[in-house]
Amino acid sequence: MEFSVKSGSPEKQRSACIVVGVFEPRRLSAVAEQLDEISEGYISNLLRRGDLEGKSGQMLLLHQVPNILSERVLLVGCGKERELDERQYRQIISKTINTLNETGSMEAVCFLSELHVKGRDTYWKVRQAIEATQDCLYSFNSLKTRIEEPRRPLRKIIFNVPTRRELPIGERAIAHGLGVSEGITTCKNVGNMPPNICNPAYLAEQARILENDYDSVSTHIVDESEMEELGMGSYLAVGRGSANESMMSVIKYNGADNDSAPIVLVGKGVTFDSGGISLKPGEAMDEMKYDMGGAAAVLGTMHSIAELKLPINVIGILAGCENMPGSNAYRPGDILTTMSGQTVEVLNTDAEGRLVLCDALTYVERFNPELVIDVATLTGACVVALGKHASGLLSTHNPLAHELLNASDQSGDRAWRLPLWDEYQEQLESPFADFTNLGGKGAGTITAACFLARFTKKYHWAHLDIAGTAWRSGGKDKGSTGRPVSMLTQFLINRSGQEQGE
16 A cells, blocks of 8 residues: 655545545535535535435545546545544544445545544644554455455555645654554464464564564574573473473664663563463363464564664563463462572463563563563453453553553553552462462452562563453454554654654
8 A cells, every 4th residue: 555645735636536524414624615616516415415414434425526637536424523533533534445445446635634633633643544544454364265355456545734834744654654554464464373373483483584674673582491591480381281382582673872771572472372271261262362462562563663763772572382281281289480589379370471471571681671561461351341442551660651651642552551559469479489370350450460560670660461452352353453563663652752743
């Protein structure tokens, strides 16, 4: 898909299609009014006849509108003008792209980027439109033998901005939108790959591909023998029941001076989570291939920042392993010694993500990081608490938490902060080890983060629980969402000083 920005009058556009908005009740947007005037009331006459009310998501495709150079005009319902917010804007863009892709219009000039969205500027509107477009057009069909493609798919879209002064802003929005979208696509592709293909070695292979594609990226793969030498007993225990070797992929992006402390992202990469000896129920167990969603998001974010050439140093960790039952699998009742030297009593082998992450979080101390963010499909409790709309955010450092929340608001990739008070730590007490890997029925997301917090004393740290947001369940829409690549990349854009300003 090719994107560009321009600033021009609608009547001068010679294109396959012009896209303009109509508000409720049958109120033309400023650009639609211009077209109506040029066409001598053609559009307003149609609206008076009741062809379009202007409700959000309504579409009306017009051909050969009088005095208009473009072949088609697509009228897009935008709801009530004063109520147009971020969520509705993205939905309108998505519906528009799906409609254009079915009309045979291989290119279009879109004036929806000129609509007034409360509290949002041109940069935001153009970038969000690009990310929504790429999301709409995404499909995972690399393993299908028959693929149905649109006969004349949309190939080029031009977003109009109000003045020529805003063209550089629009161009930067396109660059950022495309960079973020590439990372989201990488995250989706790896996340959607079946677990018989996507195992820890496959994650390591994707890390090496990134290294080959970008001079700024280097990788190191920590295999089981090195984990043994490092004393990563907790990490190794989780993968012991699987025939697939555990591998931790370390991806280094160097965009700044070597003496600049790196930001470290750690992604849980359990490529299939059967629950181990504490076997999960059979229903929807196929979706446990998405338990490496944190690693996929870190990989996608590393792809985005390499594409954007951000002037910072970032290290991405893909903590890959597979949690399977077997004669050599770890058991409830086992006591594990972590890389930090702390001991953990295993109460449930399905609380395995924290056992992998804790050793990875200790490993990253060697980088003297500026800060560390781990990303994990960690707890079903987070889905209960926040549903599918927001990722859970927990942190021991208030400024870092606020930065992440700000990035989530900017990107539309939402997160919500949960408490991490010392009182919750008491739920992890064990009579036999330093603590357990399970905090009981209450506050499961918080106690999981409390467990991880015990391994993060030497740096500023935040935890993102993406169990509810990393993928969509069931039906034809099932698949990876690519979250939270957008939020993390926005956070790193802000950190690098590359954020857009008027």
